[in-house]
Amino acid sequence: MEGKEKTKVVIVTGMSGAGKTHAANWFEDHGYYCIDNMPPELIVNFLSLMSYRGDGIRKAAFVVDIRSEHLYEGLQKTLDFLDGRDDMEYQILFIDASDASLIRRYNETRRSHPLANGSTSREVIEKERSMLRELRQRADLILDTTNIRVSRFNREMERMFIEKSGDADPFSINISSFGYKHGNPPEVDMIFDVRFIPNPYHVESLRHLTGNNKKVAHYVLKQGITKEFISQLENMIDTLAPAFEQEGKSHLNIAFGCTGGQHRSVAIANEMFRRFSDKGYRVTLEHREV
Numbered sequence: 001m002e003g004k005e006k007t008k009v010v011i012v013t014g015m016s017g018a019g020k021t022h023a024a025n026w027f028e029d030h031g032y033y034c035i036d037n038m039p040p041e042l043i044v045n046f047l048s049l050m051s052y053r054g055d056g057i058r059k060a061a062f063v064v065d066i067r068s069e070h071l072y073e074g075l076q077k078t079l080d081f082l083d084g085r086d087d088m089e090y091q092i093l094f095i096d097a098s099d100a101s102l103i104r105r106y107n108e109t110r111r112s113h114p115l116a117n118g119s120t121s122r123e124v125i126e127k128e129r130s131m132l133r134e135l136r137q138r139a140d141l142i143l144d145t146t147n148i149r150v151s152r153f154n155r156e157m158e159r160m161f162i163e164k165s166g167d168a169d170p171f172s173i174n175i176s177s178f179g180y181k182h183g184n185p186p187e188v189d190m191i192f193d194v195r196f197i198p199n200p201y202h203v204e205s206l207r208h209l210t211g212n213n214k215k216v217a218h219y220v221l222k223q224g225i226t227k228e229f230i231s232q233l234e235n236m237i238d239t240l241a242p243a244f245e246q247e248g249k250s251h252l253n254i255a256f257g258c259t260g261g262q263h264r265s266v267a268i269a270n271e272m273f274r275r276f277s278d279k280g281y282r283v284t285l286e287h288r289e290v
Contacts, residue, residue: 007088008032009047010061010161011075013135014095016114016128017102019145019153020063023095026157027061036063040074044081047088066114066128075135093160094132094139098146098186099125144186152176152286156187159251171245172282173237174253177211177269179261179289188255192233192268197226200263210290211266220267230268234275241281261289 010032012023020036027034038046043062050057064075082090097105099122106113106120113120115128136142141160145153155174178185180195200206200216209216220226237252244252254272258264266287273285 005058006086007050007057008059009082009088009090010059011043011078011090011092012061012063012095013065013092013132013139014143015097015102015125015132016065017105017111017120018095018097019143020065020095022145022150022153023093023143023157024061024063026154027059027161030059030161032059032061033057034061034063038062038064040064040078043074043078047078047081066131091140092135092138093141093143094136096136096142096144096146098144099129101146146186147183147288148186149286149288155284171241171249172251172284173241173276174251174284174286175269175273175276176253176255176286176288177261177265177290178255178257179265180257180259182261182289184257185255185288187253189253191255191257194229194256194258194264194268197223197229197258197264197268199259201260206263210262210287211264211268211270212287212290216263217267217270220264221271226268230271230275233272237276238279261287266290 010027012020012027014020024034024036035046043064047060050060079090082088102125103120103122113124113128116124143153143156143160148156159172176185176188180193184191197220200209200211200219203219206213206216206219211217211220221230237254241252256265256268256272269285269287273283276283
């Protein structure tokens with residue numbers, strides 16, 4: 001099969017309520033032939049028929065979870081089949097989220113968990129997590145959706161799956177702001193606590209604004225300690241980014257945190273976004289609390 005493009009197959013699984021439906025929608029939007037809740041033992045039949053007929057399907061995604069009977073047995077047959085094909089390549093994507101986040105989502109939507117007869121409890125979540133532990137360990141990719149919005153979810157999916165043409169995508173820096181009182185963000189490489197900067201919240205005219213406002217940004221950025229921090233951080237990232245890229249890392253996730261995630265962290269994140277963009281980096285920006 002040398003020289004022929006391989007069919008890309010993604011097995012999507014994970015915790016119920018973590019975002020597998022969003023993942024399925026993303027795959028469909030990006031040209032994947034996507035099937036939700038297909039019994040694992042039938043995936044091999046589908047792939048064999050697809051290959052035999054030459055339907056022209058070059059990308060396929062299958063969503064499987066605990067609703068599927070004989071999950072492990074069927075999936076093992078599928079993976080054994082894929083391991084023996086030189087015209088197909090596959091990845092396992094595991095969608096996860098914290099127990100508290102999953103319980104909150106079920107309570108908010110009033111949907112029933114597949115393992116629950118009534119309300120979704122921590123015991124039900126722990127039971128499912130135990131059932132899926134082995135599969136999570138086998139996953140090639142894990143996406144934690146705790147506290148991330150759809151836009152960030154889509155960016156993470158693009159980072160993991162978007163097809164690259166020609167030269168590899170440039171190294172990217174993903175910048176975010178958050179408030180410590182709302183919890184630390186997941187999946188972050190570096191967190192910088194900027195609560196050492198004088199707080200605009202204590203200035204009456206700035207209290208009800210955010211770091212996106214020019215007056216708040218000016219107040220934060222004019223501080224001597226802020227200027228020193230930004231200068232040192234910029235030099236550090238300029239040193240580390242090429243080293244990370246050389247080691248095969250395609251992105252760096254940096255988060256700035258202050259008390260509520262409204263003023264200082266937002267202003268600093270905006271400033272670093274501007275500076276790194278000016279340097280030619282591929283940069284994304286998200287304010288979690290704004």
